[in-house]
Amino acid sequence: MERTFVMIKPDGVQRRLIGKILQRFEEAGLKIVAMKFLKVTQELAEKHYEIHKGKPFYESLIKYITSGPVLAMVIEGQNAIERIRKMVGATDPQKAMPGTIRGDFCQHIGRNIIHASDAKETAEKEINLWFNKDEIIDYKMDDEKWLYE
Ligand code: IDP
Ligand code: MG
Numbered sequence: 001m002e003r004t005f006v007m008i009k010p011d012g013v014q015r016r017l018i019g020k021i022l023q024r025f026e027e028a029g030l031k032i033v034a035m036k037f038l039k040v041t042q043e044l045a046e047k048h049y050e051i052h053k054g055k056p057f058y059e060s061l062i063k064y065i066t067s068g069p070v071l072a073m074v075i076e077g078q079n080a081i082e083r084i085r086k087m088v089g090a091t092d093p094q095k096a097m098p099g100t101i102r103g104d105f106c107q108h109i110g111r112n113i114i115h116a117s118d119a120k121e122t123a124e125k126e127i128n129l130w131f132n133k134d135e136i137i138d139y140k141m142d143d144e145k146w147l148y149e
Contacts, residue, residue: 002080003033003136004117005126010068012113017105018071021114024087024101025075029147034074034127034136040066047129060110072130078148081123084116 006025008018025032040048045065052058075084089100093112096103102112117123127136141147 001076001078002120002123003074003076003127004081004084004123005115005130006073006075006084006117007115007130008071009065009113009115010070011064011106011111013069013071015105015113017113020105021101025084028077028083028087029143030075030077030080030084031141032073033076033138034131035071036073036131036135037069037071039069042066044129048126057110064110074127074131074136081117081120085118088114088116 008021012018012021022032042062045062046053049058049061049065052061077083087101089096089102091102091112092109093102093106094109096106098104101114106112117126
């Protein structure tokens with residue numbers, strides 16, 4: 001089992017897409033193990049997007065991510081990191097495949113409604129940045145025997 005960090009960005013919240021996005025993860029058999037709704041501080045935004053510092057879109061990206069509440073979560077499942085990146089789709093919604101979250105719900109790279117960790121190391125780093133250990137819940141889902149052989 002693998003865990004990944006996922007965030008519905010301020011535009012996803014404002015556009016009332018939380019329910020539709022969560023439905024996709026639930027229907028895929030993925031398991032939510034942590035979740036919180038929060039207004040991202042400047043400090044957290046800068047830490048989260050550290051690797052983009054200095055890029056032309058950096059300032060607007062920080063402004064965007066701190067502009068309103070987000071839904072942050074940790075999702076668990078087999079191969080969850082790669083699986084969820086595929087479900088999310090390409091960074092630029094114009095290039096995202098239909099059927100992906102970005103491909104179905106967005107128009108512009110600067111308003112792409114969702115974030116998901118891109119690799120094992122970043123998933124671990126982001127989970128630790130956004131959640132305390134005691135905010136992540138270990139539990140069994142009753143349908144696990146029907147989802148995994
Ligand atoms: P990702 O979210 O698909 O991992 P990254 O390349 O890591 O994509 O970029 C992080 C975020 O920065 C993107 O999701 C998007 O919100 C924003 N971003 C990336 N490239 C651009 C750009 O060229 N213009 C505006 N925003 C961008
Ligand atoms: Mg990224």
